[in-house]
Amino acid sequence: MILNQTAEYALRAMAVLTAVSPDERLSSADLARRANLPTHYVSKVMRRLVLARLVTSQRGHGGGFALAREPSGIRIIDVLEAVEFQPAEGQCAFGVGECNPTSHCALHPAYTALHATFLRWARETMLVEVAPENPASSAPSPS
Numbered sequence: 001m002i003l004n005q006t007a008e009y010a011l012r013a014m015a016v017l018t019a020v021s022p023d024e025r026l027s028s029a030d031l032a033r034r035a036n037l038p039t040h041y042v043s044k045v046m047r048r049l050v051l052a053r054l055v056t057s058q059r060g061h062g063g064g065f066a067l068a069r070e071p072s073g074i075r076i077i078d079v080l081e082a083v084e085f086q087p088a089e090g091q092c093a094f095g096v097g098e099c100n101p102t103s104h105c106a107l108h109p110a111y112t113a114l115h116a117t118f119l120r121w122a123r124e125t126m127l128v129e130v131a132p133e134n135p136a137s138s139a140p141s142p143s
Helices: 005-019 028-035 041-050 074-081 108-124
Strands: 057-059 064-067
Touching: 005 041, 005 064, 005 074, 028 041, 028 064, 041 057, 041 074, 041 108, 074 108
Parallel strands: none
Antiparallel strands: 057 064
């Protein structure tokens, strides 16, 4: 149930966008630097977020990315769904295929509870709640 790379990158990019002023846009390069994302991956992730209408995009001078609405109105699950992330529901935590509730592995009760907790958190947590404290910091760009 750990986030895949695309979901993690989407959340990081969206969290950074929460901290910019509503009239400011971040270029792909600036967003990549601030969110500590590989620059070649930013456009892929951002395209999905634009299609989901969570982010707006503008080309040209002064262009870039901005949130499409207030971060207090965007849930974590909205971001995850935009990049088609689905928690591994029904998969066995031990990797033995499909989870069988009647004949389950030793991790089934704990894993089921963890999955439910994660989904509840993603549905109830708003993007504004995970905004970075200092988004303008110069994080090194990953290679």
